[in-house]
Amino acid sequence: MTPERPRLLYLAYYFPPSRASGVYRARATANHFAAAGWDVTVLRAPDRFFTDAVGSLDESLIDTVDPRIAQVQADLDFFAWETDVRRFGRFRGNFPFLAKRVHRWRQRFAFPDGYHSWGDSAVEEGLRLHRERPFDLVLATGNPFAAFAAAYRLGKRTGLPYVVDYRDSWTLDLFANADAFPPGHRAWRWERRILDGAAGALFVNEALRSWHAERYPRAADRMHVVLNGWDPDVLDDREAAPPGDGPLSYAYVGTITKVQPVQPLLEGFRRMAAAGSHPGARLDLYGHLGFFAGSRGALLRELGLDGAEPEGFGYRGPVAKTDIGRVYAGSDVLVFLAGGSKYVTSGKIFEYMATGKPIVSVHEPGCAAEELLSGYPLWFAPGGLDPDAIARAMAEAGDAARKADPAASAEARAYAASFTRDRALEPFEALCRGIAREGGRR
Template sequence: MKNRRERRPRVLYLAFFFPPSRASGVYRARATANYLVAQDWDVTVCSAPLNFLYNVVGSVDEELCATVDPRIRVERPSLNQYTWQQDLREFSWLRRNFPTIAKRVYTFSQTKMFPERYSSWAWNAVFKALKMHLKRRFDVVVATGNPFASFGAAWLFHRLTGVPYIMDYRDSWTLDLFHDEPAFPKGHIAWSWERRMLQKASASVFVNEALRDWHAERYPDCADRMMVVPNGWDPDVLPVAPRELQAIAKSESDALSAESWHAAQRPLRFGYLGTLTAKQPVEEMAEAFKIARRHPDLANAELQIHGHLGFFKNSPGTLKARLGLTDGPNDESVDETGLRYCGPVSKTEVGKVYENADVLVFLAGGGKYVTSGKIFEYMAFGRPIVSVHAPGIAAEDALAGYPLWFNANSLDVDALAASMVAAGKAARDLSSEQRAAARRHANTYRRDTVLIPFEERLRKIAAR
C-alpha cells in the first residue's frame, strides 16, 4: 500500500460537457482528463446529467465514451432544468401549483446569486464533491467553462475546504467573442463574480494569447497567474493519424499514386468537418465555392459538409436554408452547385473524412479572440487548408507557420473563391515532402505536447 507521500495526487475536474456530450468543448475536457490519468493522477470528473444531454440538448456521440480512460470516475450532479422544460408533466410541484412564485425564485437565483442557468448543477457538484472529499481528500480542482458556473463551484469548494483551484477558459464569459465587446453591461454581477473567482484562483488558463491579454488588462492583479494552453489534436481518436512527423522521401507507391491521380483527374473533394452554427459565414462559403467551381481546375468539385447542423434539435432546418440545401436520398443533402451535406461523423471516424478530402475548408465565426479547436486536426492531416473567416482571428497564429494555408484575408466571395482555386491547384500537385512539412508544424500542437506545462503547473499547485 502506498504511504501518504507516494499516493497519487487527486484532482476534481468540473467539466459540464464531457462524453457522451458532443459540445465543442468536450474534446479539450476529454483529452485533459485522459492525459492527467496517464500522468498518474487520480481523476474524478463532475459532468452534465445524462437526461439533459439526451432529452434537452438531444445530440450525443456515444462512441466518444469509449475513448475515456476507464480509470476516470465520472459523477453527474443534477441540474434544475427550469428554462428548458416545455412539458407540464416535468414541472416541479412548486411550479405547477405556484408558477409566479417559482418564476420569482428562479429569477432571484439568476440576478442575485449567480447569473447562469447552470448554477444549480454547480452547487450540486459542490455538495457531491464535499462528500467525496470527506472520504478521500482532493488536492486540487480544475474547472473548465463554459458553463462558467463551474468556476463558481470551484471557488465555493475552495472557500469550504481550502483546496486550490484552476480556472480553464475554453471560452470567454465576460467577452462576446463574436462582437469583440463586453458580454455584460457595467455593474452586472458577472463582473464581480469573475473578479472574485480569479483573485482566489491559483491559476487561470486561456486558449490563446489574445484572450489572456484581454483578461490580464482587466484583472492586472491576477495577470501573473494567467497562462496559455492552446487547443490541440488528439492522436488517439484519429484512426489514420499522421505517422511521426519527419521528412518522408517519395516512395514507389507515392509515385504510382501521383501518376494515377494525374491520369484520372477526378473532381476535387473539398471538406468541412465540424458543427455548423449560425455564427459562421456559411453563405459566403457557399457562394465562394459556387464561383470557384467555374474554374476549369475545380470543374465538378464537391464541398462535402460533415458534422451536425447546430447544437440543438431545431437547428438543422435553419442552417440548411442558409446553405441552400434540400433533402436528398440517404439523408444527404445535395446542392446543384456542388455542396453536399453528408451528416454527422463520430469523433472516432473523423480521420477517414480528413483522408478522403483533397482540400479542407476552415470555416469559423467570431473575431480576433477566436481559436477553433478543429483547426489543429485539419493541420495534422497535411492537406491544403482554405480559410473562410473574418481576418485577424486568433486561429491565424496557429496557421501562420503552416505551409499549405490559403487565406484570402477577407470574406469577399471573389477573394475566397480565388483562394479555393489556389488550394485546389496545390492539392493536385501535392507531394509527400509538402505533407511532411505541414505535419511537422502540426506536431507542435499534439495534445500530449501542449498539456505538458499545464500538468506541471497543476502538480506544483497540488503539492502545496
C-alpha cells in the same frame, strides 16, 4: 499531497457522452492527468441533460475515456429545459405562470449563469467526495461558468487550490469584440473574485490571455496559455494518399452555426467552378447544425440552405469523433470556416493541420488561428471574405492537392506533430503538480 498519486477533482460539465465542441479539451485533459499518475474524478452534467434536454451526444466518445477516471453526475434543475408537463411538479403543474415568475425571481439572486443549480450540486458532491478521500487540487473548465463558481466555493470551504480553464470566454463576446455584460453586472464582480482567488487561469490563445490580464491585473501573473490540439487516438498523422483522377473533394468538418460565413464560402466555391477551375469538384459540410437538437431547420433557413442544394454542394450531417479520420482521408482540400475575431482559434484547426492536406481559410482577417496557420506550408488564405478572393484561394489549394508534393505534405505533418493535445498539456500538468504540492500558496 500524496507525491506518487495526487488527487484531482475536475469540474467539467461537458464530458462524454456530450458532443459539445468543448468536450474534446475536457476529455483530453482528464485522460492526460490520469496517464500522468493523477487520481482523477470528474464531476459532470447528468446524462438526462444530454439525452432529454438538448439531444446532443456522441456515445462513441465514452470508450475513449481512460477507465481509471471516476465520473460523478452532479444534479441540475431542469426547469428551463423541461417541456413534458407529466414531469412538472404539483406547484408548476397547477400554477405554471406563477411558477415561472418565481423561477425568474430566484435567478436574480443566483450566480449569473443558467447552470448555477448544477454548480450548487457540484459543490455538495465535491465536499462529499473530499470528506471521503481528500483531493489535492480542483480544476474547473468553462463554459458553463457555474463550474468556476463551484471551484471558488470549494476552495473557500476546503482550502484547496483551484485552477480555471477558459475554453471559452465569459465576459468577452468573441464575435462582437465587445463586453458580454453591461457595466455593473454581477458577472464582472464574480469573475474578479474567482480570478483573484485562483492558483491559475488558462486560456486557449495569447489574445484572450492578454485581454483578461489587462482587465484583471492582480491575477495576470497566474494566467497561462494552453493551446488546444489534435487527438492521436482518433486521428493519426500517416501520409494520406494523393487524389486520383476524379473530381476534387473540398470539405468542412465541424459544428455549423449562424456566426460562420457560409454564404461567402458557397459563393466563392460557385465562382471557382464558373471559372473552370477543377471541374466537377464537390464541397461538403460535415457536422452538427447548431449545438442543440431542434435547431437544424431554423439554422438552415438562416444560412439560406433550406432550399435546393447548390450544384456541387452537400450537407453530409454529423460525424462521430471516432469516425472523423475517414472523412479527412476522403477529402482533398479542407476548408477552415470560422466566425469571430482575433480571439477565436478553434480547436478544429489542429486536426486539419495533422492531415498534411491543403487548408483554405474562410473567415475575417485577424482570426487568432492565423498565427498557427502562418507556419503551415499548405495554407491558402484569401485575406478576407471577398468571394473572388475565396475562389482563387480554393483553386490554388486544389492545384496543391493535385500536385501532391510529398515534401510539402511531410513538412506540413511535421509542423502539426508539435500540436498534439498531450504536448500542449505536459507543462500544464507539471504546473498543477507544483500547485498541489505547495497547496496553492503564493
